[in-house]
Amino acid sequence: PWFVFFQKPAPANDDRKLDPPLNMKAAMILFSVACIVIGVVPGPLYEFLPFNPENAGVPHYHAYSYAHVVNQLQLLLFSGLAFFLLLGMLKRTLTITLDFDWLYRRFVPAAWQWILRPLLLALEPFHQGTISGLPRLAAQTFGAEGSRQESYRPWGVSRTVFLLTLILLAFLVLNLLAD
Structure with a gap:
């Protein structure tokens, strides 16, 4: 403080004033x-x-x-x-102080760039093969009839939010009834 x-006072054109x-x-x-x-x-x-x-x-x-x-x-x-x-x-110096924010400002981006990103890029073919095979596997497992397009249809945001709201409402009601 x-x-x-x-x-020393800041220059007149400084925005911090x-x-x-x-x-x-x-x-x-x-x-x-x-x-x-x-x-x-x-x-x-x-x-x-x-x-x-x-x-x-x-x-x-x-x-x-x-x-x-x-x-x-x-x-x-x-x-x-x-x-x-x-x-x-305690003279003020224009240096960089490495505090806790160093973790998310320097370490996490460096870890992403040099460790996680190459690992994810190496696993990308496995990921694509798994994702592309899931609808066919679900259709074979659960006996859905029809083409691949019919067995895998995205719900959309509104249906998903509505389903999550119903689940949370049921959880709330059950929690209130348990007390």
Whole structure:
């Protein structure tokens, strides 16, 4: 956060200087007020929580006890002190940081390009032979009479969605009746 607020100003033609839209500002104001209210008056939030410590024999949690306030202030002040003492080492550099997003930005495309794609291309003749033989196999197995075109007709999106809706409705009704 330090470099977001206190770094050198961006050039005048930079698009990052635009203010957020009104709905984003309203959401930020709403949630910042909610955070302040919950921090100042935590009692109503604790009433909504499913675990009541008094019923479980646990003494009530006091967020503003002397020991807790001193402990949290020590953590905040010493981490702030460490930050400002090491600020010289935290200069911004234009480098690429490999975080978790490296997996889906670099590793997955490379794995697709060099491992999975050649494997799928090698298995393509087997896949095509299997798919082209399925209608004939189904017609022979289930005794469908007629040509190959009649034994394999695609349903279309509307029929498939309707069938899935009926299955989900039946599952919902059975689930409600089971309770």
